[in-house]
Ligand code: KIV
């Protein structure tokens with residue numbers, strides 16, 4: 191059998207992904223994701239943008255010191271100060287890469303940088319040479335490459351390689367390219383510089399503004415690119431980046447056509463998707479390819495019949511391959527601790543004995559209210575246990591009155607350091623009344639800037655999941671709550687966010703994005 195061409199997976203969940211409006215991660219949360227990316231076996235982790243904030247510097251340093259197998263990469267503008275910050279942040283890395291970018295398209299040159307081609311070229315060469323004194327791996331991205339004049343792109347790519355760049359990344363920064371066009375561009379670059387995709391890594395980085403990020407990346411792979419930049423769940427600036435799971439599963443499922451392979455451990459995909467969604471507070475749309483809740487559910491009777499006769503009639507991928515258990519119905523209220531523990535382990539969670547006990551208590555409470563407990567319900571409970579933070583403010587009880595024609599009201603009791611505090615408030619709706627009552631007790635002056643509700647599973651007794659984002663004293667913090675009662679889930683999400691702030695008052699919040 192001929193050896194298949196390997197495509198390197200460069201994961202930028204922790205850099206471009208974290209630039210998603212609303213996603214903000216603490217250094218600890220970033221390290222948790224980086225460890226999972228290591229288990230996923232990606233080749234490169236772009237851990238952050240060290241010069242952008244002290245929190246970023248700390249996160250990249252922590253990841254560099256603790257995540258040893260993949261190459262750890264830091265992003266840098268084409269200036270010595272950023273390059274120096276990357277050098278410092280990556281000092282403890284086992285394998286490191288510097289990623290420098292500089293815009294090359296006419297619109298960016300004229301309006302953003304106010305520099306001509308000659309100046310851009312000189313700036314790139316000078317700074318790549320400077321970086322080459324300390325870095326063996328240097329990746330250069332001509333930002334907005336897909337809208338750059340082809341002859342200038344060829345010229346600057348060649349100059350960057352001559353100056354010391356070991357990888358060239360071609361970004362479709364604004365998601366403007368069409369797959370055929372983008373594939374042709376990659377062909378052109380390889381024709382003009384045959385070392386690309388061989389001695390020099392040829393990478394692509396596609397944004398999803400027209401929903402074409404995965405297609406453009408794959409067209410580039412077919413044209414000779416040997417690295418793809420992508421993010422878990424496709425999160426990223428604006429409409430996001432190419433999604434890791436879509437890229438690797440297409441390469442795997444259509445190896446007959448793609449004739450290449452990746453080293454990604456497919457069975458870790460579901461876990462990675464859920465952890466990223468949980469920690470960023472960004473829910474995955476139910477019909478999202480590969481990792482959406484509905485991606486392997488068959489609703490139509492004809493489809494179900496077909497799948498029961500032969501799974502492949504309506505399923506092109508085996509859900510077990512990406513780490514789903516494959517089972518739909520799960521535990522119920524008669525299940526014992528042993529069955530619970532076996533299922534927890536099968537889902538890939540490793541909980542300490544005390545965490546397992548607490549999760550089991552919550553499972554039993556839920557099973558009293560809900561006939562069937564699906565894997566997704568269980569994972570919601572388990573994620574809560576893993577991400578547990580001290581419950582400074584704890585919900586003791588709540589009473590909500592919502593009557594047609596009358597203003598809703600809520601009475602909330604919270605326990606705080608052993609004391610119970612109570613307040614009553616009216617509001618525009620029941621959730622608003624609850625939040626106002628909480629504020630009367632807590633006085634955090636939090637401003638609710640996002641509220642999202644979705645059901646974790648289907649059915650009338652589904653577990654509701656609420657994600658909120660609060661702004662407190664200029665910092666943003668996300669909170670998540672689950673319950674079969676959506677008002678209670680809303681209250682739990684709000685308290686979760688307040689408790690996060692109490693536990694970690696130094697949270698960096700969303701940094702203004704310099705890219
Ligand atoms: O989209 C983009 O151009 C980027 C670069 C920094 C690679 O994110």
Ligand code: ZN
Nearest residue numbers: 206363395427
């Ligand atoms: Zn980008």
